[in-house]
Amino acid sequence: MYDDSLTKIGIAGVGAIGSAVARAMTGENSIEGFTLDCISDPDAKNTFGVDNLDFETLVKRSDLIIECLPASIVPALAETAFRANKDVIFISSAALLLYPQIVASLMDSDSTAYLPSGALCGLDGVTAMKEMGIRESIIASTKPPMGFSGAPYIIANDIDLSAINEKTCIFRGNAYDASKGFPANVNVAATLSLAGIGPENTQVEIWADPAAKGNAHEITVKSDYSTMTTRIENMPDPANPKSSVLAAQSIVALLRNMSNALVIA
Ligand SMILES: NC(=O)c1ccc[n+]([C@@H]2O[C@H](COP(=O)([O-])OP(=O)(O)OC[C@H]3O[C@@H](n4cnc5c(N)ncnc54)[C@H](O)[C@@H]3O)[C@@H](O)[C@H]2O)c1
Missing domain, CATH: 3.40.50.720 (NAD(P)-binding Rossmann-like Domain)
Incomplete structure (x- = not known):
């Protein structure tokens, strides 16, 4: 075309x-x-x-x-x-x-x-595994605490990001709720959910880590015949620290x- x-x-x-x-x-x-x-x-x-x-x-x-x-x-x-x-x-x-x-x-x-893969990797495996039936799809995203500033979930739960001094899980839920709580941070979770088993069934963990230099995304997807784990680390885009090159x-x-x-x- x-x-x-x-x-x-x-x-x-x-x-x-x-x-x-x-x-x-x-x-x-x-x-x-x-x-x-x-x-x-x-x-x-x-x-x-x-x-x-x-x-x-x-x-x-x-x-x-x-x-x-x-x-x-x-x-x-x-x-x-x-x-x-x-x-x-x-x-x-x-x-x-x-x-x-x-x-x-x-x-x-x-x-x-x-939908391009964006800041994520491994969607080729996810779409192929979808053909055989995905049992579980999880993404864990880790960023420096201030990377989440202004997110609706942080504001609604009155989370003091500057007080986080060790790696802390600040959200666990499905991709749908993660998108509502962190609309500028979890495009990767949304993409994984749309490529795989949907926003209600895709599990998301969001971690704030003061030692993190960039943004890391780890996905684990399981089907009867394959188990896939990928991890990607992206340095912040100098033009917009909330994005990646x-x-x-x-x-x-x-x-x-x-x-x-x-x-x-
Ligand atoms: N899929 C992924 O993995 C992934 C990764 C990083 C960022 N993103 C998303 O990509 C999008 C763009 O990110 P970015 O880093 O380029 O953001 P950015 O803030 O640098 O750029 C957004 C641009 O949109 C313009 N804009 C705002 N309102 C507009 C309007 N009404 N009409 C036309 N232009 C308008 C702004 O002036 C700005 O130049 C964001 O939604 C971000 O969350 C997705």
Whole structure:
């Protein structure tokens, strides 16, 4: 679908992740078959030489939209894109759990939504294991305590992050509740749940560790024939300490896969 002609890309949100994707699209090693047509971001520091438009116009102009927004803004973009039957790559996967109307309007459209692996690894194994039946799916995410500042769960439970002086589990629950409590921190849990056995059945542990230098995610997935454990450690993105450089590169890798003759999935 994306290899016959030049596919016009619109990026919604050019903060840490959107800018990294725009740089990859406009740099020397740009992505064959794709061209950056426009962006949408009222606070863009760099427009990458293309028009900065509202969502409605961006959607009209683009063949494929890349979402790199705060989760709360995602429903407005998704609704506009799916009404026009346009395809969307979502990096804010937690938004799909937080705002069920996104998946409902996707199902009512002819659009395809893509979820890149983001800051996680091992989703290839999860999707293959899903075919044989997953019995258990657990993710444990560890970050420095202040990485959770401002999260609704921290505020609602009056947790003093500055008082945490040893590795502490601050949340245990399912991926759905984790997304509500930590919408900017647990996109990985949302993605794992959507790839595997769903948000109600995917178990999440969130750890605050003053000794952690970056963000670590460990997943354990069990089926009758395979048990998978993966761990990835990501240093904070200098452009946004709540993100990781890997998340942006997972979008770039997805685009390259969509244009390659040899597809690694
Ligand atoms: N899937 C994953 O593993 C993963 C990993 C890291 C981050 N994320 C998510 O990716 C998203 C983007 O992260 P980031 O680090 O680039 O964030 P960021 O804060 O650096 O960038 C967000 C950008 O969106 C722009 N924006 C805000 N409101 C807008 C609006 N109404 N219209 C257009 N643009 C608007 C802001 O100006 C900003 O430039 C976040 O939701 C984050 O939680 C996902």
